[in-house]
């Protein structure tokens with residue numbers, strides 16, 4: 001972080017004294033800066049002359065004494081309160097009386113650090129995000145004693161650096177980390193419980209949610225030691241929220257020296273310490289693992305339902321060359337209209353041409369009775385019904401479908417095993433959860449129950465691969481992988497809003513500009529609907545009884561009042 005922050009200042013014309021603890025550490029820092037600026041030059045983002053001018057602005061020094069004449073100090077030493085307090089006490093002695101002292105801490109109390117000096121009114125948090133030269137956000141943390149003019153100066157500086165400063169109070173994890181680390185920690189928990197593999201977990205969040213990195217790859221970038229300290233501090237000083245209690249695996253990896261990219265090994269293995277290049281290791285999946293004998297050929301696909309998901313699925317399967325039998329509750333006409341609209345939209349958005357659309361439509365048979373699924377090789381239920389109605393539907397499918405057919409639900413909300421046990425062939429029943437929007441997102445969660453056969457799973461994966469989709473195989477649990485990680489994070493954001501710590505826009509900015517998320521939590525909640533979020537969160541809480549997963553009261557209130565977060569913010 002120190003090297004990244006040096007780069008941000010020097011790039012924007014500010015002279016920097018870069019201080020490390022030893023000549024070796026200083027050489028490492030200088031090498032990090034050189035690597036980063038050389039990469040920027042190679043990518044055409046920085047002219048060679050500007051890189052040289054940038055380096056000329058940096059004075060590399062060992063020891064804090066070199067900071068005696070600076071206007072501002074940004075501290076970025078390891079995340080330990082005793083160390084930071086010691087350094088701030090020393091800086092207070094060394095620096096000019098008017099120098100502003102800032103900490104880049106991610107989770108420690110800025111107030112606790114400030115009171116180690118004789119100038120707590122001149123101490124602020126200046127929390128940059130990793131990688132500092134790229135991420136636009138800076139959280140400016142004001143304590144109860146920080147002077148208003150100091151905050152104003154630091155805000156102006158952020159603008160000069162081309163950053164968006166969001167000013168907030170001193171609370172463990174501030175905005176972004178308080179929301180990010182609960183999610184990262186939960187992801188490690190899913191991995192530790194072998195609920196999902198390393199690669200599948202990361203694919204879930206990049207391909208299923210559009211996040212820039214998967215949680216395990218991100219933890220390797222942050223550093224497991226830093227992540228552990230951040231979680232531990234947030235847990236102890238942030239109200240002992242169990243979502244922040246570090247998952248035991250993180251501690252074990254830190255003890256074993258598996259700190260992530262910086263040591264060349266973390267959740268993944270890298271070609272050398274400090275490198276971003278992942279190399280195969282003992283956990284890397286092999287192609288042979290996909291080779292399961294006994295997969296069934298799927299030519300005809302039945303799609304049951306008349307909502308958006310059903311229409312999208314019929315469009316996707318037909319466009320990929322399958323014969324499709326679409327059974328809609330409101331008869332052939334209603335279903336056909338929705339599928340046609342989906343395929344028309346694909347043409348408008350250049351995802352396929354008009355000939356492809358017409359060929360796809362010609363492959364669809366519109367039906368209004370389940371009996372017409374007698375020849376299907378795969379049936380996907382997408383009725384969005386309640387459990388009892390869907391169980392009854394699976395019992396009917398069991399009667400009308402030929403033996404060996406794969407029976408799937410597109411739901412992520414119903415326990416698949418309950419549907420499987422409504423049939424006489426539970427080995428052939430699984431979940432196929434296409435992440436929304438179905439025609440766009442490339443990920444399908446293949447949900448296996450304790451009774452699903454390996455052949456059925458392999459067939460499902462082969463069918464999805466032929467659609468050009470990536471699959472991940474996961475256990476039959478509330479929220480599967482994507483929703484189980486996404487919705488609790490959204491719920492955490494609602495709790496933060498409810499606590500009055502930050503507003504809708506600041507929280508959305510923190511996640512888009514600080515973490516590179518495509519959408520902020522409130523924009524996303526409004527898009528999926530607070531009612532949907534509440535239903536998923538309730539299911540997660542019901543299954544786990546984890547207090548940290550209890551739906552936020554504000555979410556419940558907005559659903560009851562029929563309002564969205566944007567309207568609530570504009571009151």
Ligand SMILES: NC(=O)c1ccc[n+]([C@@H]2O[C@H](COP(=O)([O-])OP(=O)(O)OC[C@H]3O[C@@H](n4cnc5c(N)ncnc54)[C@H](O)[C@@H]3O)[C@@H](O)[C@H]2O)c1
Nearest residue numbers: 001002020021025076077078079104105106128130222226
């Ligand atoms: N890693 C992230 O993604 C991230 C993001 C935002 C903020 N932060 C915060 O930034 C700070 C640093 O984190 P990091 O990941 O860069 O840690 P790091 O361990 O990679 O770097 C810390 C550096 O501080 C140096 N150091 C230790 N004692 C020193 C001293 N007495 N004087 C001068 N230098 C000293 C070390 O040599 C090391 O190079 C922490 O407070 C962390 O919470 C980290």
